[in-house]
Amino acid sequence: MLFSNYMNDWLYGADGYYASYRPIGKSGDFYTAVSTSKFFGGTIAKHIIERIDEGFLSPDSLICEIGAHHGYLLADIIEFLHTLRPKLIITLRFGIVERFETLQQQQKNYFEDSFGDVICLEHYCDVSEIRASSAFFIANEIFDAFACELLYQGKIARIDNNGKIVFDRDSAEVIEHAHKYKKDRGEIAIGYESFARSMAQSVSKFEFMSFDYGEMEARSDFSIRVYQDHKVYPLFDEELNLQHAYGKTDITYDVNFAHVKEAFESQGLVMVQYATQLVALIEMGILDLLAILKENVTDEIYTQELEKVKILITPSLMGERFKMIRFTQG
Template sequence: MKFSQFFNIWLHENYYKNVSKIGKNGDFFTAVSVGNLFGTLLAKHFLKLIDEGALKLPLEIVEIGANEGYLSRDFLSALVEFRPEIFSQISFFIIEPHEKLQILQKKTLKGIDFIHKNNLEECYFKNGFFFCNELFDSFTCELIDNDTMAYVKDYQIVFKPIDESLQQRCQELGLKKGELSLELENFLKQLDKVSEKFIFAGFDYGTFDNDRFSIRIYQKHEVFDPFEISLKDFFGKSDITYNVNFNHLKTTIENLNFKLLHLKKQSQALIDFGFEELLEYTKNKNIKSYENLLSQSKILFFNFDEKFHFFEFAKL
């Protein structure tokens, strides 16, 4: 089978479906695992978009790929802290296909009025603010090596001649070796179809490289090369991921006539969101909370790979 099919069965029909653990006791960390600072700063950014007129109320807020719902919880808690009156003018959605994760999200967000949707096809948004964390690197991908593409047979990766249509897409993108996600293109096309206008804010590992593989496996915070191990030993039980091709993302955004607003490193984005203002606000209110945010910031700013980026685009 094509590598993309194998990737989908591994990640979406097994690993995520059976509720993967994230954080200290899981296979990998995300920015959300660190604490509430990440979600709080995203909320400050959201409010700034409203204050500057980039977003206009009333609107729909949508998280995609929420896992257990902690980012939504931190985001909404910050809105309660900074702008509680806004809740009369927003409706909140989580798009989640996996039933077990829906149950965990309802538990995490107990007492919060929100709507679950299984996929974008069920939705229609007039005026949305979408956010996600490490979503695009979970989209199925093909592995491209010049004129060949990856297949999986007996849990081994083998390369065969590339499909003609796929080869043409790679030539358009200047991609010689690496990952190519057609699911990313399909997702953005569907987003366009179900939304009148929106701003989409996301975080993901990604690069502009077009000549190397980044596909990797995480198991209990160790990294494994899928070309050097037995895939059967990890299949469906460990995380598999890759770096998002930002050249591909930018090209797809342009082709859909969306407007790219930001593409910058996560650390710079968090500063721009109002990190220093938040620290000053918290210091004047509660010194223990201030110290906690400082501790979180050291991890967010210094313990995450420089390939971790913030991107934001809009349909106006």
């Protein structure tokens, strides 16, 4: 079995890691920006309002999260929209792209508990199902969850009958990508192009924003790794038992944003920004939101939220490691 198929089943198979509800944060295998602070979603909400005020997005746009899992990010965005511009809650549409019915139900339950019947949550199994004239797409840590091929000196990997990684397969497509990004080893993501194509064809005018860890230049080595209980295991670690980790842990790799950029630009989209999470959140106004909070809560609550935001923007924590990339069409 090619490694890309193996990884896809590992994450998205019937018993895959993302096929069921997984805790994120202290009780899970890893932290995300969403599990760190509600002000991550709040800052995106502030940006959406600005894009509406500028006239790029219409007040009846679809606000859609891709790969929502729990749905916490979209819920945080809605909460801040209600605080900052309550009228938009009435006019905007809200949706989630989620392939698993069990997670769709979890998300519906969470939104009903959080908003009652005020929010009518739309669900899509795939981006290609969406039809809207204006939309804002948001995704957090999605590109690192695309299946990838593993390349080493001109050969790609497969999983043999003993569950071992063997480099002995040929792929002209993977080699073409490898030459383009000057790689002789590492991960080559599969599916960026079809994902960008589906988005471009589904909505005539939209903005897509995504946060992930990686660089604009491709790495020259392997970054693929497994997360379990906040511990990191390189995929080629001799102590890692692939058969034991399969489907029970998160498997991920650093994103090559040059590949993301090329995939979306090939569909006619325009990259309007690429920045560290630190720069992106500050430019979108996270500090302004903290200033508003400070005027309306106790010092103790403000300090608590400030410490959470520091994790998002401190260079040595999430601030520099994570990047934001943003595209527009129309």
